[in-house]
Amino acid sequence: MAPGLDKLQHIVVLMMENRSFDHMLGSLKSVNPQIDGIVAQDPYSNPDTTGNSVRPQPLAEFQAQLQPDPDHHFPAVDLQIFGGNPTPGRTANMQGFVKSYFHQQQDVGHSQKIMYYFAQKDLPVLTTLALEFAVFNRWFASIPGPTICNRAFAHYGTSFGRVDMSLLYINEPFKSIYSRLINATPKHTSKLYYYDTASSTMEITNLLQNQPELFGTYQQFLDDCQKGDLPDYSFVEPNYSDHDTDSGEEVANDQHPDHNVQAGELFIASVYNAIKQNAQLWESTALLVVYDEHGGIYDHVVPPPCPPDQFTASANDTGTGMPFAFDRLGVRVPAILISPWIPKGTVVSRIFDHASIPATVTKFFLGDYAPRSPRETNADVFIEPNGQAVDPARNLLSLNAMRTDCPDFDV
């Protein structure tokens, strides 16, 4: 009934760093109006601290533009989303991005750069993938906060009440997606590939320290793709730093400001090519490219409310004077699902966040599974479980025959 789902054996997630949807893919609205980006006649803007209106412009640069690193901790993101209104019953308006960036350098001209986005021609990899496969109009970070707690949602379906960069999830009630898979009966395979040991993983305390057997390097990912040994579920981390290795210089490719965005483009293309160059793997794999959070950079879509998690961050923890029940998503990020079974130009407008990752992988490989966090239980899935009742309206891998016109990247 759904040959793409029948064939599907591997799910790969590549999570990049700190860029918003409008910043990376906003330009595509002029190519496909279904994509909720930015065109010149749109009314979107932010006030700067002198009261002038600053509009998004396609002037983003690969490096050296967003220094210092735009603040994306909980209080700063709260300001970005609510425009600085602290009153109860306030309405999110996405009016505080320029204000927030101004706080860091007290430079009005510099603060306006937070509104810049990339022209389509600057990002040939990401924009091509978005136009060729399925781009998500409403994929949000899980929390209006920084990296670690957002990445936790991709691994555990929750951050166990954290809204910051702390990380100690040992003995928490919900297992990681990796533990669920390798301990299942029948057993499934799963690996988290970090770039190399000098870049390592952001899942140090919980997984690397306790379950190092779950890890591999990016070179192993390439080898596993070539040999057809890819696990059922793989999570790929980029290189987080410029460093020396035994084989030469490695450039950070995570796209975290102020790392070079073109290096990230090469990395995304490399992951895509590694899967595509093995014909058997290509027909049996779905690759999700997604960003962990917006990094303080402008996006025009108001993050929606969501069912709360069972945890609450205290007013002290949030730093805003208000507790947070994990009942609102973070800022929108780029997300693209890639498979030769997806029709070209698919645009998805259902709501997702990173809890959708363990939700999808669990449902696809394990079916019903408990216990899972309330946020994960309520998260939508981007790949339908392959049963008799696959809803064709929700199935993104919907083609009856595999595409043969998918692009290749020259890296």
Place this chain on the structure above:
Amino acid sequence: MTLIPVPRPKNAWNPDRPMNALLKTQMEHLYDAEKRLPSRLRSEIYVNAIKTEGEAAAYIRAVTEAIHAAHEEAAARRAKPVTKRKRVIKIAAVADDRADRTPAPQGKKKSPGKSRRK
């Protein structure tokens, strides 16, 4: 099939760039993990002096490799249950041998329970 050229970044590599907040956090997590390692596997790198990406990467590499080494050592130790079983058999055999020998004089055997009752 379209072949799309992907431009390479120019002059992007700078290991002397000050490390960002994410790297700093990652390093702090690794520092916590390092404290739980056997002392002979610890890096001896003074983390408070680390300022640049290149320095952070060197520390991250040292501790990541040490964590793997510690787990490999533990796995190797666990993989020696055969030796343990041999010891148990040996002790049992010795006990059997002793049983065959002349019993110890009764007077030397003391029951701690009985002593306590006195």
